[in-house]
Ligand code: SF4
């Protein structure tokens with residue numbers, strides 16, 4: 001039984017983007033969940049990694065007095081918040097006080113309002129596979145009440161078993177392959193690579209793998225040998241897997257990654273060619 005006295009699973013949402021053209025096909029609403037099991041060195045949304053521990057540190061720093069410390073949680077007054085992000089800058093836990101908790105029905109009620117203006121719903125992170133019971137029920141409601149398509153953007157770490165419960169109501173998955181070298185993957189994300197590949201195989205076999213994406217970052221994925229290995233692994237699963245290469249940008253990254261260089265256009269183009277010449281038929285890159 002959850003906090004509302006019902007048996008519905010609860011989801012913790014960081015924020016909802018009402019319109020996006022880069023998180024799957026068409027025009028999509030994107031739901032960003034709170035909580036991730038990777039700790040990527042170049043994470044651009046570190047405030048989505050952990051859950052708030054109600055330490056209270058951010059309350060004093062809010063210039064709008066929009067935060068209040070309760071017994072074991074923070075109350076956020078959305079009406080007076082000016083989204084200055086001071087609270088997430090001071091948070092020592094890589095968390096946010098501005099999350100909202102939903103039942104699947106409550107979330108569907110909110111997204112349904114923009115349903116006529118979108119073609120689908122993408123769920124990103126944080127990491128969607130950490131909230132499967134909630135998402136399975138939410139996607140079921142989406143499918144029972146609309147023609148919207150459903151998609152998750154996942155790091156793949158959970159492996160195939162974790163996704164099975166949501167599969168009947170899931171149309172597509174985008175899987176991040178952070179790095180195809182097992183040692184570098186562990187160094188970059190804090191987690192091993194093997195179940196990520198298992199998830200890619202699983203979604204490909206189900207016909208639900210919308211694309212694999214990889215951030216091209218210095219020292220991890222930007223060399224020809226890195227791309228030869230990545231393309232070889234994916235082509236061995238299915239040469240028609242769509243691979244999208246995303247250029248690393250230091251803006252928004254923290255720690256040492258804030259000093260890393262973006263790969264040049266020439267480097268990105270060369271990696272696209274390397275992927276194609278190593279067996280993949282569908283490769284593109286971001287601008
Ligand atoms: S973003 Fe955070 S610190 Fe800024 S006004 Fe909103 S709650 Fe306060």
Ligand code: SF4
Nearest residue numbers: 052055056058091097
């Ligand atoms: S968001 Fe961070 S700083 Fe604010 S109360 Fe929670 S853990 Fe503490």
